[in-house]
Amino acid sequence: xxxxxxxxxxxxxxxxxxxxxxxxxxxxxxxxxxxxxxxxxxxxxxxxxxxxxxxxxxxxxxxxxxxxxxxxxxxxxxxxxxxxxxxxxxxxxxxxxxxxxxxxxxxxxxxxxxxxxxxxxxxxxxxxxxxxxxxxxxxxxxxxxxxxxxxxxxxxxxxxxxxxxxxxxxxxxxxxxxxxxxxxxxxxxxxxxxxxxxxxxxxxxxxxxxxxxxxxxxxxxxxxxxxxxxxxxxxxxxxxxxxxxxxxxxxxxxxxxxxxxxxxxxxxxxxx
Amino acid sequence: xxxxxxxxxxxxxxxxxxxxxxxxxxxxxxxxxxxxxxxxxxxxxxxxxxxxxxxxxxxxxxxxxxxxxxxxxxxxxxxxxxxxxxxxxxxxxxxxxxxxxxxxxxxxxxxxxxxxxxxxxxxxxxxxxxxxxxxxxxxxxxxxxxxxxxxxxxxxxxxxxxxxxxxxxxxxxxxxxxxxxxxxxxxxxxxxxxxxxxxxxxxxxxxxxxxxxxxxxxxxxxxxxxxxxxxxxxxxxxxxxxxxxxxxxxxxxxxxxxxxxxxxxxxxxxxxxxxxxxxxxxxxxxxxxxxxxxxxxxxxxxxxxxx
Numbered sequence: 009x010x011x012x013x014x015x016x017x018x019x020x021x022x023x024x025x026x027x028x029x030x031x032x033x034x035x036x037x038x039x040x041x042x043x044x045x046x047x048x049x050x051x052x053x054x055x056x057x058x059x060x061x062x063x064x065x066x067x068x069x070x071x072x073x074x075x076x077x078x079x080x081x082x083x084x085x086x087x088x089x090x091x092x093x094x095x096x097x098x099x100x101x102x103x104x105x106x107x108x109x110x111x112x113x114x115x116x117x118x119x120x121x122x123x124x125x126x127x128x129x130x131x132x133x134x135x136x137x138x139x140x141x142x143x144x145x146x147x148x149x150x151x152x153x154x155x156x157x158x159x160x161x162x163x164x165x166x167x168x169x170x171x172x173x174x175x176x177x178x179x180x181x182x183x184x185x186x187x188x189x190x191x192x193x194x195x196x197x198x199x200x201x202x203x204x205x206x207x208x209x210x211x212x213x214x215x216x217x218x219x220x221x222x223x224x225x226x227x228x229x230x231x232x233x234x235x236x237x238x239x240x241x242x243x244x245x246x247x248x249x250x251x252x253x254x255x256x257x258x259x260x261x262x263x264x265x266x267x268x269x270x271x272x273x274x275x276x277x278x279x280x
Numbered sequence: 281x282x283x284x285x286x287x288x289x290x291x292x293x294x295x296x297x298x299x300x301x302x303x304x305x306x307x308x309x310x311x312x313x314x315x316x317x318x319x320x321x322x323x324x325x326x327x328x329x330x331x332x333x334x335x336x337x338x339x340x341x342x343x344x345x346x347x348x349x350x351x352x353x354x355x356x357x358x359x360x361x362x363x364x365x366x367x368x369x370x371x372x373x374x375x376x377x378x379x380x381x382x383x384x385x386x387x388x389x390x391x392x393x394x395x396x397x398x399x400x401x402x403x404x405x406x407x408x409x410x411x412x413x414x415x416x417x418x419x420x421x422x423x424x425x426x427x428x429x430x431x432x433x434x435x436x437x438x439x440x441x442x443x444x445x446x447x448x449x450x451x452x453x454x455x456x457x458x459x460x461x462x463x464x465x466x467x468x469x470x471x472x473x474x475x476x477x478x479x480x481x482x483x484x485x486x487x488x489x490x491x492x493x494x495x496x497x498x499x500x501x502x503x504x505x506x507x508x509x510x511x512x513x514x515x516x517x518x519x520x521x522x523x524x525x526x527x528x529x530x531x532x533x534x535x536x537x538x539x540x541x542x543x544x545x546x547x548x549x550x551x552x553x554x555x556x557x558x559x560x561x562x563x564x565x566x567x568x569x570x571x572x573x574x575x576x577x578x579x580x581x582x583x584x585x586x587x
Contacts, residue, residue: 020381021381024377024380027376027380028369031369031377032368115364119362120364122360125330125331126329126330126356126358127354127381128350128382129350133350274331274333275293275332278326
């Protein structure tokens, strides 16, 4: 007699996917963290090397940083405070898009998604489980990179022999926006890989973002938006800023999730 | 007893119809699905497995439609032509992962993994990473995945393709064993030489339709006719004797001749006539096998239409 499966299959599938990721020793996560760690290290070192003289507009960025509650006068601290959230958003999106492309796109090209579709899980349950994994990965990357970013700020303050006090509004912007951008990137990447698997394979050998693919390119857009809004939208005031940028990013995340949940069709995966 | 059936199945991809009204019905035992490239075998497997929804028609597995009720898919084990294994996991971990995907009860998982490893003799490669396995080993791990949930129906897409002969022979034995144990097994294959040895029930798919079904010899009669081509080797003037008896022969390799005869009964008469004519017969073998003739017949038809 066939063994009776356990109830709660979406949970079982999600558990299986996480078990597999853990068994693969989270190699993808480690790889995704390396570029961020390298860039953050450079961000700390670079202002020190340039000697604090305003170059390439960093004084302007520093000014924005001060407006967000940095009471210290150190330009390097301001720069790191302003750049860190954008870097977290950007590298979280790059990391999660690469992982999704390897996990979902790679599985689709190897026939793994077809095998999943042959198991007692509906396409909607499979899409939900993959979305949950994607969101979990994005959150994990965001948390790890935020911790590294906070470390970078602390080290910069120490190196500048100064002190920094940040406002609650800054913390809200710096924490929430990158997380939303990472989720939006994960949703967009998953959407392309599941709904348009052929497009996801385009440009995979190009230099576009760590192995490329349209999914990766799209996944970066919300993060680039975070960078842009941190640079240009500072005059709006933290509340308006957070509401505007946050709602836009959240809308992208929710839209891509809804598109995956409603639009995932086995035919698209099988055709590719 | 019908275990797996498809009624008036139409299916395809984005407006391109591949299956045009396929009707099939399988009971316990080993069944073969044969057809040229593009005949629709893979699409039919996808529809039967509940992966690709048919645009028309219905699949029933033990009376349940896997497209309407996904839980019915647990009654089917599918081994793809190229099994998708997680490359960085060992063979055993791939099986453990799949027990979780299939939502097997936690208490049964390790037992089932051990059982399929023993059944398919995978012990020596269980701890080997999947991306280091040979093609044949990957095929066997894929078959093991299909067996994990002990499904009554197995759909195997070219399970012995590109596998070395010894492994293929072992796989065939294992499939016969599973069929004898009551499984309903549908095998798609291009390996014609082994196909007639593997199953007595052959379904020929051609251009998305069932062209014929039956035992290999019956199919040959249905599709190709009664004629047979023999390969003969003998002492004396074999070619002259054949000509005098009214059977023009063509030369084949290694002193053998090819002769066409109208039916199986004529083979016996011809051999007796040749012996009477003073020829010593050393070898009489069919120049092909029944399925090969059927297959070639379908391919010739496709080529003629394409031309």
